[in-house]
Amino acid sequence: MNLLKNPRLNGVLLDVTGVLKDGGTAIHGSVEAVRKLREAGLKIRLVTNETQVTRRALAENLLDLGYPVQELDIVSPCPALISFLQRENLRPHLLVHSNVLPEFEGIDQSNPNCVVLGDAAENFTYEHLNEAFGILINMKKPRLFSLGRGRYYSDKEGLMLDVGAFTAALEYAADVKAEIIGKPQPEFFRSTLKDMGVEPEEAVMVGDDVVSDVGGAQDCGLTGVLVRTGKYRPSDEKHPTVHPDAVVDDLAHAANLILESRK
Amino acid sequence: MASRKVPIKAVLIDLSGTLHVENTAIPGAVDSLKKLRGTGIPIKFVTNTTKESRRCLFERLIGLGLELRKDEIWSSLWAAQDLLRSRNLKPMLMVDDAALEDFSGLTDYGEEEQNAVVIGLAPSMFNFSQLSKAFRLLLTGAGVPLIAIHCGRYYKRCDGLALGPGPFVRALEYASGCHSEVVGKPSPTFFRSALGDVDPAYAVMIGDDVKDDIGGAQAMGMRGFLVQTGKYRTGDESRISPGPAAVCPSFSEAVDILLKEYAQSEGDS
Numbered sequence: 001m002n003l004l005k006n007p008r009l010n011g012v013l014l015d016v017t018g019v020l021k022d023g024g025t026a027i028h029g030s031v032e033a034v035r036k037l038r039e040a041g042l043k044i045r046l047v048t049n050e051t052q053v054t055r056r057a058l059a060e061n062l063l064d065l066g067y068p069v070q071e072l073d074i075v076s077p078c079p080a081l082i083s084f085l086q087r088e089n090l091r092p093h094l095l096v097h098s099n100v101l102p103e104f105e106g107i108d109q110s111n112p113n114c115v116v117l118g119d120a121a122e123n124f125t126y127e128h129l130n131e132a133f134g135i136l137i138n139m140k141k142p143r144l145f146s147l148g149r150g151r152y153y154s155d156k157e158g159l160m161l162d163v164g165a166f167t168a169a170l171e172y173a174a175d176v177k178a179e180i181i182g183k184p185q186p187e188f189f190r191s192t193l194k195d196m197g198v199e200p201e202e203a204v205m206v207g208d209d210v211v212s213d214v215g216g217a218q219d220c221g222l223t224g225v226l227v228r229t230g231k232y233r234p235s236d237e238k239h240p241t242v243h244p245d246a247v248v249d250d251l252a253h254a255a256n257l258i259l260e261s262r263k
Numbered sequence: 264m265a266s267r268k269v270p271i272k273a274v275l276i277d278l279s280g281t282l283h284v285e286n287t288a289i290p291g292a293v294d295s296l297k298k299l300r301g302t303g304i305p306i307k308f309v310t311n312t313t314k315e316s317r318r319c320l321f322e323r324l325i326g327l328g329l330e331l332r333k334d335e336i337w338s339s340l341w342a343a344q345d346l347l348r349s350r351n352l353k354p355m356l357m358v359d360d361a362a363l364e365d366f367s368g369l370t371d372y373g374e375e376e377q378n379a380v381v382i383g384l385a386p387s388m389f390n391f392s393q394l395s396k397a398f399r400l401l402l403t404g405a406g407v408p409l410i411a412i413h414c415g416r417y418y419k420r421c422d423g424l425a426l427g428p429g430p431f432v433r434a435l436e437y438a439s440g441c442h443s444e445v446v447g448k449p450s451p452t453f454f455r456s457a458l459g460d461v462d463p464a465y466a467v468m469i470g471d472d473v474k475d476d477i478g479g480a481q482a483m484g485m486r487g488f489l490v491q492t493g494k495y496r497t498g499d500e501s502r503i504s505p506g507p508a509a510v511c512p513s514f515s516e517a518v519d520i521l522l523k524e525y526a527q528s529e530g531d532s
Binding site for chain 1: 386392430438
């Protein structure tokens with residue numbers, strides 16, 4: 001039985017962390033799966049909320065792991081945010097990972113009029129959070145941008161808090177609602193599809209985050225597939241509001257399902 | 264003011280902003296407390312502190328000339344250790360070092376044994392690595408409670424405002440999907456544990472925080488007397504509905520009302 005049954009399927013959106021790789025290693029069978037999808041002529045984008053590294057560094061890392069991908073295949077929140085900041089004349093105070101600071105080099109950061117939170121990891125210290133809070137609380141109309149709003153991800157130490165947790169902290173402290181750039185924001189999926197030249201009903205998203213990947217994609221009309229790798233937990237399959245179109249063991253299985261569905 | 268004929272069986276009194284501001288007693292507070300003591304009505308001093316142990320609070324208040332016993336102090340920290348002991352929990356404690364003495368016997372559980380997360384105010388632990396550790400503990404199984412000393416958004420530090428425990432409680436709630444148990448004001452559990460057997464209808468709360476002191480106490484059936492000292496700002500009394508049972512310029516006037524009611528109820532009986 002094929003749960004997806006969609007002969008029009010033409011575009012595949014893949015989450016990176018927890019689907020292609022876990023920490024520094026490729027997830028078993030995923031490299032081969034991407035290759036098969038490519039060979040079948042499907043359009044592929046790697047849609048990630050990854051903000052610990054630049055797109056270039058991520059592309060290099062994936063190439064090293066054997067993935068046939070390049071920088072342009074990767075859709076991440078930073079470029080989207082940067083063009084937004086430029087359009088709106090915003091000068092950010094950044095609380096992000098030091099690895100992504102180069103992406104913001106051309107952006108005026110003096111006298112900030114908004115705060116940007118990314119997955120800052122070790123940079124999430126009390127003093128850094130206080131600093132961001134101090135800026136928000138002293139603004140007449142505070143603006144807080146969050147690069148994704150993930151709850152947690154899996155790292156070599158185990159599950160770690162993602163940016164969404166710290167966004168929730170600052171939202172509560174400064175009584176402000178964050179503006180999200182990245183998954184599950186609909187605009188993020190839509191602009192990716194537009195760039196691919198694919199309609200929502202022709203596309204499938206494969207991810208390990210039931211809310212951000214699967215729910216976000218489904219809300220935009222895409223098919224959403226949950227994999228049991230990465231940060232997946234059995235309780236995800238009983239999520240009160242998100243019901244994946246399919247739940248599979250890993251990307252290898254997802255790829256088979258996708259290729260089958262087009263026959 | 265219309266006086267009531269309900270006998271008063273307990274008075275809860277907030278500390279900071281009501282009896283003192285930092286190291287100075289509110290004018291008249293020392294004498295008024297003495298007068299209130301004359302009635303013999305049981306008193307509890309209730310405070311949301313994340314830092315100071317019971318002994319530390321006690322010594323400060325004695326130093327200001329206030330008359331009290333250590334066991335009359337019911338702080339959010341004290342309520343937390345009370346809750347941990349009564350439920351036999353082995354906590355991961357994210358509290359200030361100065362507060363640890365209230366948790367004696369509860370501080371040394373290894374990571375494998377811990378089955379509760381307690382959030383006080385611990386700037387040195389409010390970071391990515393420690394918070395992630397707390398998060399993983401919350402996920403280990405059903406029934407690992409997230410206990411918040413209180414949910415204050417921020418507090419005043421000498422160099423400006425600084426994040427309180429609340430934001431970090433929210434962070435862990437968001438990531439784990441669990442709901443915290445708040446042990447400090449305005450949680451009904453806090454007032455109930457401070458009151459012991461006393462019916463809230465016979466109890467009065469005096470404080471300067473219209474939401475946490477007055478709103479919290481009134482929501483569980485007590486009467487709340489708002490004092491216009493400490494953090495009080497003009498118009499605070501209209502920020503809750505129904506409004507405070509009484510609004511008094513300071514602690515002394517609040518005590519005067521209680522003494523009048525007391526005399527009346529004594530006269531009636």
